Structure formats: structure tokens, C-alpha cells
Amino acid sequence: MHSAALRYFVAVAEAGSIRGASETLHIASSAVSRQIQKLEHELGAQLFERLSGGLQLTREGEVTLEHAHTVFEDFEQLKAKISSIHGTNTGTVRIASLDSLFVGFLPEQVRVFHEHNPEVSFRIQGGGHGRVAQLVADGDADIGIAFNLHLPNGAEVVTDIAMPMMAMVASHHPLAVRRSITLSECAEHDLLLHFDNEPIRSLIEVELSFLDRAGRTLIASNNLLALRSMIVSGAGVAFFTPIGFRDEIRKGSIVGIPLQRTSLRGLRLGLLVAKKRRQLPAVRAMVRQLSDAFRDLGADCSNQGGRRHARN
Numbered sequence: 001m002h003s004a005a006l007r008y009f010v011a012v013a014e015a016g017s018i019r020g021a022s023e024t025l026h027i028a029s030s031a032v033s034r035q036i037q038k039l040e041h042e043l044g045a046q047l048f049e050r051l052s053g054g055l056q057l058t059r060e061g062e063v064t065l066e067h068a069h070t071v072f073e074d075f076e077q078l079k080a081k082i083s084s085i086h087g088t089n090t091g092t093v094r095i096a097s098l099d100s101l102f103v104g105f106l107p108e109q110v111r112v113f114h115e116h117n118p119e120v121s122f123r124i125q126g127g128g129h130g131r132v133a134q135l136v137a138d139g140d141a142d143i144g145i146a147f148n149l150h151l152p153n154g155a156e157v158v159t160d161i162a163m164p165m166m167a168m169v170a171s172h173h174p175l176a177v178r179r180s181i182t183l184s185e186c187a188e189h190d191l192l193l194h195f196d197n198e199p200i201r202s203l204i205e206v207e208l209s210f211l212d213r214a215g216r217t218l219i220a221s222n223n224l225l226a227l228r229s230m231i232v233s234g235a236g237v238a239f240f241t242p243i244g245f246r247d248e249i250r251k252g253s254i255v256g257i258p259l260q261r262t263s264l265r266g267l268r269l270g271l272l273v274a275k276k277r278r279q280l281p282a283v284r285a286m287v288r289q290l291s292d293a294f295r296d297l298g299a300d301c302s303n304q305g306g307r308r309h310a311r312n
Contacts, residue, residue: 003075006068008035009047013065016054039064069139076280089117089282095124096132096141098269099224100244106145109293113286120282129200136272142283143290147200148270157270159291161298163241165200165264166256170234176255183207183262190218190236192227200264204239207262228254241269242301269294 011021012032022029040047047061057065076091097106102124110122127135129146136144137154148160167186169175175189187208194200218236221227224244231238231245232253239259248254259265271290273279279287 003071005035005039005042006071008032009039010065010068010072012036012048012055013057013061016056018055073278081281089280089285090119091280091282092121092123093280093283093286094140094142095122095145095286096135096143097124097126097145098129098132098147098243099126100240101145102126103224103244104246105243105293105297109286109290113289117282117285120286133272136274139274139277142273142279143287144270144272145290146270146272148268151270151272154275155272156275158273158287159294160268160270161294161301163243163267163269163298163301164258165239165241165262165267166258168231168238168240168245169236169255169257170232171252171255173234173237173255175237175257178257180258180260182260183264186237186239186259190216192230192236192238193217193220194224194227194238194240195220195222200239200267203264207264239264241267243269243297246300269298 008021008025008027011024012018015021015024018029018033018036022032025032036047043060043064045060045064046058047064048055049058079090095106106124110124113120125135125141130150132141132144132146133151133155135141137152139154144155147163148157151157167175167181173189175181175186178185183204193204219227219230227238228245228248230236232248242249242256245254245256249256271287271294273287
């Protein structure tokens with residue numbers, strides 16, 4: 001089977017239609033259709049069911065799609081191995097991460113890696129803990145950065161660091177003078193919740209329910225920038241690790257208050273990879289770099305509260 005036919009087949013499977021694939025590939029629909037018919041003829045099997053709402057993979061189509069992904073992955077491995085013979089990393093490193101790592105940490109790590117590996121490109125996407133871990137387990141991301149809890153079977157932790165959840169408030173908020181605080185005390189003020197941050201948000205709500213407290217949610221958003229702005233304005237209390245707020249904490253516009261008497265104190269941030277999956281040399285190199293950077297990140301974030309209290 002020709003790689004072009006397989007590539008067209010994968011595009012149709014992902015788009016769910018010939019027209020959608022042709023738009024993605026920038027190729028005429030008739031050309032895509034001919035390649036699919038040719039592939040079905042060579043295999044002697046129907047790969048798609050033609051439904052009113054589009055195309056759906058048959059069982060034979062599902063097996064073919066799995067094979068196609070393996071073929072393309074093997075070819076990328078081959079190119080990477082040939083390049084590594086000459087001391088060059090190539091290919092694409094796919095990273096899924098919590099949104100908070102997009103503020104400073106990940107962009108800096110990509111920049112440093114690119115300086116030494118200019119032939120490597122990156123595909124980076126953000127999401128909550130569950131989504132990040134699942135992308136890694138499913139093989140849709142090579143590296144994940146998420147909390148080290150409730151991992152799917154296909155993902156494992158390479159390294160992790162302590163990253164406790166804190167109550168984030170503005171420097172002029174009434175709680176800013178506190179050295180530590182409980183969730184129950186936070187619930188006496190308006191709450192700013194990140195609704196994509198599962199299972200953390202659920203843990204917070206469960207613990208508050210045990211305390212017979214709910215708290216008033218002033219705003220729930222999946223946008224970290226919007227929540228940061230609300231925190232700085234003094235509108236309420238948010239719950240985050242210090243990662244995405246390191247600059248604001250250093251400058252003093254946001255205060256991170258350690259939480260007491262909660263399981264959120266024991267959170268750890270993990271560097272995730274897929275179990276039993278072959279990694280490109282570029283991915284292995286990035287994992288090594290991130291593992292080293294994790295140690296510095298953990299030390300920096302653990303000192304955030306100490307620096308604040310030293311100033312007070």
C-alpha cells in the first residue's frame with residue numbers, strides 16, 4: 001500500500017468526510033475519493049460506511065487506521081534514527097500540559113531546546129489534568145505535565161515534584177496577611193474557580209461539602225488570564241499552585257497562602273509519558289531536559305511563601 005493512499009485515508013477518517021479531507025489536504029475531492037476506492041480495492045474490504053451524516057469507519061477501517069498510524073510512526077522513527085547517526089535530533093515533540101505551565105516555564109524550555117535542536121518542531125496543547133493524562137495514555141501526546149494522581153493505565157510518571165495548592169489573593173485582599181488558611185475560611189469570601197481544573201475543583205467542592213460549606217462562586221472560567229485579572233483586582237479567592245503566578249508573587253501583586261488541613265497540600269506535579277511506547281530521540285532528549293528543569297521549578301515554587309513572609 002502506498003503512503004499517499006494511507007495519508008488520504010487517515011485524513012478522511014479524521015474529517016469524517018471526503019470533502020473535509022480534501023480541504024485539509026488541499027486536494028480535489030475526486031482525487032481523495034479515488035485513493036480511498038483504490039485502497040479498498042487493494043485490501044478487498046470496505047473501510048467506511050456511507051451514512052447520511054458522513055463517513056464512519058468499519059471494523060476493517062479501524063484496523064487499517066491503527067496500521068496507518070503505526071506506519072507513519074515507524075517512518076518518523078526511521079528518520080529520527082538516521083538523523084541521530086549524524087548527531088541531529090529531528091521530528092515533532094507533542095506536549096500536553098496544564099495551562100499554568102504556559103506562563104514562563106514551557107515557552108522557556110522550548111526556546112532552550114530549540115537552540116540546541118533547531119530541526120525539532122513542537123505541538124503543544126493545554127488542558128485540565130484529566131485531559132492531559134488521557135492524551136498521553138492514548139498516544140496523542142509524547143509528554144504530559146499534570147498532577148500525579150488518578151492516571152489512566154496507559155500513562156506513567158517519569159519524575160514529579162511537590163506542588164501544593166494555595167489560596168491566591170490580591171495583596172490588598174483581607175486574607176493576604178495570613179500565613180496559612182483553611183478551605184472553610186476561604187469559603188467566607190467570594191471564590192474564583194477554574195472549571196477546567198479537574199479533579200482539583202471536585203476535590204475542593206467535596207472538602208467544602210464535608211465542612212458544610214459551599215462558598216459563593218463569583219466566577220467560574222476556563223481562562224487563566226481572566227482569573228488572574230480577577231485575583232489581582234481583589235475580587236475573590238482562587239486555588240492554584242504557584243507555577244502560573246510566580247512573577248506576580250515575586251512582585252507582590254498576588255499572595256499565595258498555604259492551605260492547611262486539606263489533601264490539596266500533598267499534590268505533586270508529574271512529568272508523564274506513555275507506557276511501553278517507543279520515543280523519538282528528540283522526545284527522550286526533551287524528557288531529560290524537563291526532568292532537570294522540574295527540580296529547579298520545585299525549589300523555586302516551594303520558596304514562594306517563604307519569600308513573602310520574609311518581607312512581611
